[in-house]
Structure formats: structure tokens, C-alpha cells
Amino acid sequence: MPNFLGEFDCKLDAKGRMMIPVGLKKQLPEAVAEGLVINRGFEKHLVIYTRKEWDTTVAELNELNQYEKKTREFIRYFMRGASELTLDAAGRVLLPKSLLEYAGIDVNGDVVLSCQLNKIEVWAKSAYDAELDDEPENFARLAEEVKGGAKVRRIDE
Template identity: 65%
Template sequence: MSFLTGEFECKLDPKFRMMIPAGLKKKLPELETEGLVINRGFEKYLVIYTKKEWDKRLEELSKLNEYEEDNIAFIRYFTRGATELVPDAAGRVLLPKFLLEYAGIKGEVVLACQLNKIEVWDADTHRKLMDDEPASFGALAKRVMGNKSKEQE
């Protein structure tokens, strides 16, 4: 699997359409044929998945016991608002207004690639988040990655 990397700044046009940056488009060969899926993130941002990655997420959800309350609630909230994005003839995708309102996105966005998905942030919110970097990134790395044994590598 090829992972997505990079951050891209974009502007939405007055009709809430966004041009996928050329550098990102090169990393998404399935964009034209399969499209993408956009949905809410776990915080006030949006997430774009390739159709293949979204289907993997749905496959995981389909294995949950649908009779348990937490599972029902998680599936409901995780899939709430999921929308397919299909580029128009000019290569723009239309971002749903209700999802933009959820994330507080007004016009300028940052597309932040995160391994197998793309987070879509309001540009000002993303700047504030990145400015609030932990005092010791090394300590965070140790807590998150430091307990991996050599066999896992």
C-alpha cells in the first residue's frame, strides 16, 4: 500500500467546490474512476477516503454486533454525513455545505494527508492546532512508539 503524505492549502469557490491540488491528484490515481468519500472526523474536521479505503472501513463496521447499543451508536455517528465526491469536468469536487458547517470551514482549507486518509481542516483552525505542538514531541513519540519490540518492526 502506498501512503499519502503532504499538506495542501486550497480555497473553496462560492459554490463550495474545491480543486484537488495537482500534487495530491497524482497520489490518487483512482480519483477519476472511483471517486472519493468525505465524512466527519472525530473532532471538528472532515476526512476524505479513497473509495477503496472507505469500503474497508465499512467492512470493519459490518463485523460489529448490530444489537449492541455502543456499536449501533458508533456506526450511526461514523457514517453520518458520508458523501461521495466525484470530480466535475473541471476537476473540482463539491463539498457538502452541512459538513463544512460541522467543521467550521469557511473558505480556505488545509488538506493534511494522514497515511490512508486526508483530513480537511479550516485553515485557521489547522494553524492553531499545529502551533499548539507538545512541549516535548520526543516524549510523545516515546509514549506512542517506544513500546514496540524489535520483532514488530
């Protein structure tokens, strides 16, 4: 499973194409051969997966009980708009118009690619800045709530 690193400012062209930054492209060697998948995020942003990571995610969805209504609804909304991306010869990807509209991203607009472990979030720059401007007052408390119960590896182990 890849773990991506970095935050990249990009700009879409008039056709909705985005150049993959060199620093990120180096982390995506399989993208040229296997392609990428883009999908809606849980907030108003998009998420890019490697093909391998997407296949793993879909396999996990296939394990859910599809006889339950909430499961079917989740799968339906999660899969809505999922599209393959391929890099062109110039290293660009064409972002689907419907997904751009969902995320409030304008063609010719500024976007931020934010690496989040095994996926890459795509945000309208203004929305990303607003999201991070709303940083919790006490980030240490949030960390304790999220990770406090997790097993912590001690340095002397």
C-alpha cells in the first residue's frame, strides 16, 4: 500500500486538465501503466486512488452485506462518479466535469493536491484553505481522542 507525502498547488486548464506535479508523479510510478481512479470525497473534495488501492477498496465493499439498505446506500453514494484517469503524454489528467462541479472546482481554477496516506485529496484551493483554517482549538486533545486508545510503540521496545 503506497503512502503518499506532500501537498501540491496546481491549476486546471480550460478543459479541466491538471498537470501531475513532478514530486507527486515520482510517487506514482504505476500510474502510467495501471491508471488512477478519482471519486467523490466525504467532504466537498475529490479523492484519487491508484488502481491497486481502488481495487482493494472495492473488494472491501464487496464484503459488506448488501441486503442491508444502509450498506446499499453507502455503496451507491461512494461509487457515484467514480472514474478512471489516465495520464496523457504531457503528464496531465482530465478531471470529469461532474466531479469538478461536486467539489466546487472551476476550470482554470486553483486546486490543492493533499496526500493523505494511501490516497490523494483534490480540493478547490479556497475550500482547502477554509477547511484548514478551522483547525481544532486543541489539536493535542483531538490527537488523544483519535489515537489515545491505540497501542503506542515505546521507544525502548
